[in-house]
Amino acid sequence: MRSVRPDLVAMMTRIFPYVAVGCCLLLSTTMGQADLLDEAKSQFDIVPKDPTDLEHNPATPEKLELGKMLFFETRLSKAHNISCNTCHQIGRGGADGRSTSLGHDWQHGGRNAPTVLNSAFNAAQFWDGRAADLEEQAGGPIAGPVEMGSTADQAVAQLKGIPGYVDAFGKAFPMDNDAVTYDNIKRALAAFEATLTTPNAPFDRYLEGDENALTAQQKEGLALFIDEGCSSCHNGRNVGGGMYARFGLAESPGQQLLPPADKGRAKVTKNPNDEYVFKVPTLRNIALTAPYFHSGRVWDLEQAVAVMGRAQLGIQLPDESVAKITAFLQALTGDQPQITYPNLPPSVTATPRPAE
Amino acid sequence: MRSVRPDLVAMMTRIFPYVAVGCCLLLSTTMGQADLLDEAKSQFDIVPKDPTDLEHNPATPEKLELGKMLFFETRLSKAHNISCNTCHQIGRGGADGRSTSLGHDWQHGGRNAPTVLNSAFNAAQFWDGRAADLEEQAGGPIAGPVEMGSTADQAVAQLKGIPGYVDAFGKAFPMDNDAVTYDNIKRALAAFEATLTTPNAPFDRYLEGDENALTAQQKEGLALFIDEGCSSCHNGRNVGGGMYARFGLAESPGQQLLPPADKGRAKVTKNPNDEYVFKVPTLRNIALTAPYFHSGRVWDLEQAVAVMGRAQLGIQLPDESVAKITAFLQALTGDQPQITYPNLPPSVTATPRPAE
Numbered sequence: 001m002r003s004v005r006p007d008l009v010a011m012m013t014r015i016f017p018y019v020a021v022g023c024c025l026l027l028s029t030t031m032g033q034a035d036l037l038d039e040a041k042s043q044f045d046i047v048p049k050d051p052t053d054l055e056h057n058p059a060t061p062e063k064l065e066l067g068k069m070l071f072f073e074t075r076l077s078k079a080h081n082i083s084c085n086t087c088h089q090i091g092r093g094g095a096d097g098r099s100t101s102l103g104h105d106w107q108h109g110g111r112n113a114p115t116v117l118n119s120a121f122n123a124a125q126f127w128d129g130r131a132a133d134l135e136e137q138a139g140g141p142i143a144g145p146v147e148m149g150s151t152a153d154q155a156v157a158q159l160k161g162i163p164g165y166v167d168a169f170g171k172a173f174p175m176d177n178d179a180v181t182y183d184n185i186k187r188a189l190a191a192f193e194a195t196l197t198t199p200n201a202p203f204d205r206y207l208e209g210d211e212n213a214l215t216a217q218q219k220e221g222l223a224l225f226i227d228e229g230c231s232s233c234h235n236g237r238n239v240g241g242g243m244y245a246r247f248g249l250a251e252s253p254g255q256q257l258l259p260p261a262d263k264g265r266a267k268v269t270k271n272p273n274d275e276y277v278f279k280v281p282t283l284r285n286i287a288l289t290a291p292y293f294h295s296g297r298v299w300d301l302e303q304a305v306a307v308m309g310r311a312q313l314g315i316q317l318p319d320e321s322v323a324k325i326t327a328f329l330q331a332l333t334g335d336q337p338q339i340t341y342p343n344l345p346p347s348v349t350a351t352p353r354p355a356e
Numbered sequence: 357m358r359s360v361r362p363d364l365v366a367m368m369t370r371i372f373p374y375v376a377v378g379c380c381l382l383l384s385t386t387m388g389q390a391d392l393l394d395e396a397k398s399q400f401d402i403v404p405k406d407p408t409d410l411e412h413n414p415a416t417p418e419k420l421e422l423g424k425m426l427f428f429e430t431r432l433s434k435a436h437n438i439s440c441n442t443c444h445q446i447g448r449g450g451a452d453g454r455s456t457s458l459g460h461d462w463q464h465g466g467r468n469a470p471t472v473l474n475s476a477f478n479a480a481q482f483w484d485g486r487a488a489d490l491e492e493q494a495g496g497p498i499a500g501p502v503e504m505g506s507t508a509d510q511a512v513a514q515l516k517g518i519p520g521y522v523d524a525f526g527k528a529f530p531m532d533n534d535a536v537t538y539d540n541i542k543r544a545l546a547a548f549e550a551t552l553t554t555p556n557a558p559f560d561r562y563l564e565g566d567e568n569a570l571t572a573q574q575k576e577g578l579a580l581f582i583d584e585g586c587s588s589c590h591n592g593r594n595v596g597g598g599m600y601a602r603f604g605l606a607e608s609p610g611q612q613l614l615p616p617a618d619k620g621r622a623k624v625t626k627n628p629n630d631e632y633v634f635k636v637p638t639l640r641n642i643a644l645t646a647p648y649f650h651s652g653r654v655w656d657l658e659q660a661v662a663v664m665g666r667a668q669l670g671i672q673l674p675d676e677s678v679a680k681i682t683a684f685l686q687a688l689t690g691d692q693p694q695i696t697y698p699n700l701p702p703s704v705t706a707t708p709r710p711a712e
Binding site for chain 2: 061069072074075079080081085089090091092096097098099102105106199209287288290291299300301302303336337338339340341342343344346347353354
């Protein structure tokens with residue numbers, strides 16, 4: 001038996017309280033981590049790795065290929081120079097990086113172009129939720145006078161005048177005698193757009209149980225995101241997209257960010273209580289899609305977080321909290337869609353030509 | 357030994373002259389086919405199946421990826437809404453299907469957007485050949501006031517303000533201390549564009565010896581294309597792109613097709629002899645890239661062929677000849693590039709923002 005060294009015993013005795021407290025703290029932190037993950041799992045959901053299919057509009061390879069063609073098809077616009085991808089760029093987080101988009105005749109759109117990525121997970125479409133789903137949404141910009149500037153009839157006539165599209169619609173909608181319709185344009189676009197999901201974000205890997213998928217700062221940000229109240233609106237699979245809220249619930253963000261003329265959802269519901277109410281946007285891939293808010297006037301994500309704190313929660317978030325929440329938001333960037341640019345069928349002599 | 361039937365002998369004797377003449381005709385046709393192929397091989401060349409590399413600007417995977425990003429990069433335009441692909445669409449034969457393109461502030465370009473496909477095989481770039489090569493060309497539209505509306509300095513400042521681009525330029529140009537330069541923007545774009553080739557057109561397979569790659573009508577069209585004189589200008593690998601010619605050499609095509617104010621190459625050379633002289637365009641993928649001519653005013657390929665006959669050759673091609681030549685031109689459509697849409701690096705707070 002080895003002799004016990006009295007000096008070591010004395011030292012151990014001296015440091016024991018600190019070691020014990022340290023162990024308790026570590027245990028507490030570990031418990032906290034497990035609690036945080038459990039809480040996160042209860043409030044959020046992952047983006048599925050498999051392509052998303054739409055109820056009532058099942059995807060087929062032919063429909064998805066057609067939808068992809070239409071998504072890049074500038075001939076759906078009046079002057080043949082604007083496609084869905086112009087404002088919802090596949091390579092830029094599904095948006096266009098402008099406050100509001102430029103449409104036909106260089107007209108400015110009314111609101112910031114929302115991302116098309118993961119949009120199938122939203123409860124409704126557009127900032128004011130005026131479209132129930134992607135199909136209904138898809139018909140809007142094509143026929144929007146300040147967007148693509150065409151009309152439903154013109155879009156159908158355009159595509160009927162391109163033999164390759166008549167063929168592609170026939171294959172995508174084999175039960176239809178007259179397959180080139182505005183409804184089918186919208187169906188094909190919606191089916192393709194539903195595939196534009198971004199799985200495998202660090203936050204998704206975290207929700208699946210990989211606690212190392214988030215940095216310590218991001219986990220602190222997540223805890224703040226929940227504790228401060230952000231997740232009371234920004235929750236679910238899309239970390240948003242599931243409800244409406246008045247912008248400026250606690251305090252007006254000012255006229256630049258909330259232009260008085262845009263009454264938001266009230267225009268849709270005709271209900272004065274819905275004035276300045278907008279859809280809570282998804283925060284997935286938010287680091288890719290500045291500028292922020294429906295007015296697109298805030299270019300800095302930290303600033304956007306601070307604005308939200310004041311306007312929605314009525315709190316002045318400390319800089320450190322803003323930084324942590326922003327770090328968490330960075331963890332919402334998933335794998336971006338890998339899309340092969342489609343070959344679009346050529347116009348022929350009888351194809352309707354661009355209008356000015 | 358079987359007996360000879362006298363009735364068969366008599367029949368064979370009767371039909372012998374016809375069989376003999378038929379065999380001679382067949383032989384003659386076969387000889388003509390071989391001559392046609394030999395003549396075609398002497399005047400044209402195939403598009404190589406391997407990616408094209410530029411002398412003095414060798415492709416690397418990093419440079420090609422950067423060039424692809426820049427090709428789809430709307431932040432190279434003043435308002436961040438126009439990219440190279442806006443007017444040279446990968447999915448539409450490398451052009452935009454408009455008479456002239458719409459640029460910054462909805463301004464109309466001066467001439468029809470030429471295809472980017474196979475452009476590395478042209479002897480010079482732009483309709484008036486004012487750029488010697490793709491590198492020189494690439495800098496034009498970015499800084500063109502009626503095109504993307506930016507400037508060389510602004511484009512460099514823009515990309516320097518995006519950390520992902522600083523990184524990508526560093527990898528693409530590892531020998532450069534300050535890699536984000538306008539010259540390197542042009543180099544990367546040119547290297548990527550040089551890969552946008554369309555091998556394996558029916559005409560290429562024919563040139564490689566597959567006489568069945570062209571239909572009988574297309575071969576007759578090829579013979580006319582050579583015999584009537586089209587190939588005296590439209591020859592070489594790009595079936596054009598190798599020389600200049602006055603539009604209206606034999607007869608003016610009229611002011612709509614040849615607007616008097618656009619003096620063509622004379623503006624470049626300051627030589628009055630070059631008035632209304634333009635680069636002979638490639639005819640590869642011509643069936644995909646209506647409308648035609650530098651003015652972009654002819655939407656029908658047969659009409660374009662007829663116009664060329666009168667204006668350049670001084671002949672009124674019979675409708676049948678026009679149809680045959682047009683059928684041959686359809687055989688110039690090759691395999692279109694398969695491009696995966698690039699993920700573009702996000703803007704950050706310090707990134708220059710779009711201007712109006």
